[in-house]
Amino acid sequence: MTGAFDIILCLMILGAAGIALFVRDALAAIAFFIAFGNLLGLAWLGLDAVNVALAEIALGAGVTGVLLILARARLLALGDDATCADTSAWLRAGALAACAGFVLLLAAAVLSIPPESGLDRAVAPLMPGLGIENRVTGVLLAFRAYDTLLESFVLLGALVAVWSLAPAGVWPGRPADLGVADVPMRRVARSFGRFLLPVALVMAAYLVWAGSDVPGGAFQAGTVLAGGLMVSAIGGAIGLPRSDLPGLRVALVLGPLVFLLIGLAGMGFGGFLVYPEGSAKAAILAIEYSLFLSIGATLALLVAGPNVIGWPDPAGGTDRHSDC
Amino acid sequence: MVTGHVYALTGAVLAGLGLFAFITLRHTLRQLLAINVVGAGIFLILGGLGRGADATDPFPQALVITGIVVAVALTAFGAAMIVRLAEARVATKAATRPDGGKPGP
Numbered sequence: 001m002t003g004a005f006d007i008i009l010c011l012m013i014l015g016a017a018g019i020a021l022f023v024r025d026a027l028a029a030i031a032f033f034i035a036f037g038n039l040l041g042l043a044w045l046g047l048d049a050v051n052v053a054l055a056e057i058a059l060g061a062g063v064t065g066v067l068l069i070l071a072r073a074r075l076l077a078l079g080d081d082a083t084c085a086d087t088s089a090w091l092r093a094g095a096l097a098a099c100a101g102f103v104l105l106l107a108a109a110v111l112s113i114p115p116e117s118g119l120d121r122a123v124a125p126l127m128p129g130l131g132i133e134n135r136v137t138g139v140l141l142a143f144r145a146y147d148t149l150l151e152s153f154v155l156l157g158a159l160v161a162v163w164s165l166a167p168a169g170v171w172p173g174r175p176a177d178l179g180v181a182d183v184p185m186r187r188v189a190r191s192f193g194r195f196l197l198p199v200a201l202v203m204a205a206y207l208v209w210a211g212s213d214v215p216g217g218a219f220q221a222g223t224v225l226a227g228g229l230m231v232s233a234i235g236g237a238i239g240l241p242r243s244d245l246p247g248l249r250v251a252l253v254l255g256p257l258v259f260l261l262i263g264l265a266g267m268g269f270g271g272f273l274v275y276p277e278g279s280a281k282a283a284i285l286a287i288e289y290s291l292f293l294s295i296g297a298t299l300a301l302l303v304a305g306p307n308v309i310g311w312p313d314p315a316g317g318t319d320r321h322s323d324c
Numbered sequence: 325m326v327t328g329h330v331y332a333l334t335g336a337v338l339a340g341l342g343l344f345a346f347i348t349l350r351h352t353l354r355q356l357l358a359i360n361v362v363g364a365g366i367f368l369i370l371g372g373l374g375r376g377a378d379a380t381d382p383f384p385q386a387l388v389i390t391g392i393v394v395a396v397a398l399t400a401f402g403a404a405m406i407v408r409l410a411e412a413r414v415a416t417k418a419a420t421r422p423d424g425g426k427p428g429p
Contacts, residue, residue, distance in 0.1 A: 003327070006327055006330050006331070007330060010330055010331065010333075010334040013334060013338070014334060014337055014338065014341070017338055017341055017342070017361050017364075018341060020357065020361070021341060021342065021345035021349070021354075021357065021358055021361060022345065026351075026353065026354070029354065029357060030357070033357055033360070033361075036361070036364075037364075040364055040368070043331055043334070043368065044371065046327070046331070047327070047328075047331060047371050047372065047375050047380050048375070048379065048380050049371055049380045049385045049388075051385055051389060052367075052371060052385050052388050052389055052392075055388075055389045055392050055393075056364075056367075056392060059392050059393060059395075059396045060360070060364065060392050060395070060396070063396050064360060064395075064396055064399050067396075067399055067400055067403050068353065068356070068357060068399070068403065070403070071353055071403035071404075071406060071407055072353060074407045074410075075353065075406070075407060075410050078407075078410045078411060078413075078414050079414065080410050082351050082353045082354065083351070084349050084350045084351045084354055085350050087348050087349075087350055091347070091348065092348050095344050095347040095348050096344060098347075099340045099341075099343050099344040099347070100340065102339075102340050102343060103336055103337055103339070103340030106336040106339060106340070106369075107333055107336045107337075110329065110332045110333055110335075110336050110369060110372075110373065111329060111333070113373050115326055115327075115328025115329060115332065115372060115373050115374065115375045115376065116374075116376045116377075116381075117374055117375065117376025117377075117378070117379045117380055117381040118376070118381065119374075119381050119382065119383045120376065120379045120380070120381050120382060123382055123383075135382035136382045136385045136386050136389070138382070139382045139383055139385070139386035140386045140389065140390075144383070144386060147386075147387075147390055148386075148390065151390045151393055151394060154393075154394055154397055155393060155397050157397075158397035158398070158400055158401050161401050161404075162400055162401055162404045165404050165405060165408045167411075217389075219389060219392075219393055295393075299396070302396070302397065302400035303400065305400075305403075305404050305407070306404055306408070
């Protein structure tokens with residue numbers, strides 16, 4: 001029953017993961033981690049879960065990869081090349097035995113459960129009531145909307161946590177400049193960023209709209225927007241905003257806030273996060289468009305990291321002091 | 325063996341592999357990467373076991389998308405903490421060097 005494709009793909013995933021974990025050089029490890037994420041995206045396609053494949057490749061491989069590369073570059077600048085000292089053979093043998101036992105138990109548990117898509121049949125008859133066709137979007141924003149609401153707050157909370165790591169005395173400031181130092185490279189990255197940002201914006205807006213009926217959605221679209229913002233910031237086409245900019249604050253909070261307000265309005269129709277009959281699609285789209293803006297801004301700032309001392313202001317260092 | 329089990333078993337091996345790396349690797353950035361591999365394995369178990377004959381259960385799919393976003397948030401916070409820790413270490417080293425202290429980890 002199993003195609004050779006699935007087995008080969010799974011072996012490639014395991015191989016890529018093994019190299020990503022155990023290769024000596026940190027940059028090679030991260031490169032293999034990104035390859036691993038993309039192969040995993042293919043695995044999700046093999047499972048016919050296109051929504052997850054999009055999210056895995058954009059977030060799991062893309063954003064996580066950029067985060068790790070940036071962290072490694074910042075560690076390197078501090079004299080830490082992120083290679084590991086060897087651990088004792090006893091520890092490795094013990095860990096190997098424990099993890100092998102863990103895998104065997106997990107595999108036995110997995111094999112005892114027959115794979116089935118039981119809830120798919122439960123969801124299918126409920127979809128016409130929502131007016132959308134993508135069942136995963138239906139689960140995310142209607143049947144299990146509570147999870148997604150909390151998740152949008154987790155993302156916001158993570159940004160607050162990252163910002164709180166700024167050294168004393170730099171608040172309110174800016175995150176470290178993402179721009180490349182090399183001038184010709186920066187010029188190339190800048191024109192690419194200028195070209196990419198509008199394309200990313202249109203593509204992201206389309207992904208949200210399409211996410212109602214075909215694979216897509218707010219999280220995938222927000223990541224596309226964040227990618228456009230990051231590439232533009234790397235080329236210097238856009239500067240990173242000050243963390244106390246009112247417009248930025250609105251963009252970050254808009255998604256969770258609109259979600260919460262529509263959820264509270266649902267109390268009038270029978271309960272928290274209940275959408276009025278007939279206008280469920282309008283409510284879902286309103287939530288998704290505001291979420292996508294907030295997710296894009298939050299992810300880009302999460303990658304940029306906490307505020308730093310002595311940000312070199314390309315617009316002239318004076319305005320930084322004058323508007324404090 | 326059905327397709328769902330192949331992916332779920334791959335997920336189980338990934339979780340074990342990531343756990344082993346998390347224990348034996350002695351650098352926080354590499355451990356952060358290992359946590360991500362464990363997470364990916366668990367997602368694959370969830371997705372694989374939801375793979376029916378004709379469709380994949382939308383509930384695990386939505387759960388996994390939520391999980392991926394939370395994993396990214398965790399990774400961002402972890403990476404920021406690791407860099408901050410290294411900065412603090414460098415600052416301590418610079419402060420102890422003049423009075424002959426050994427700059428060790």
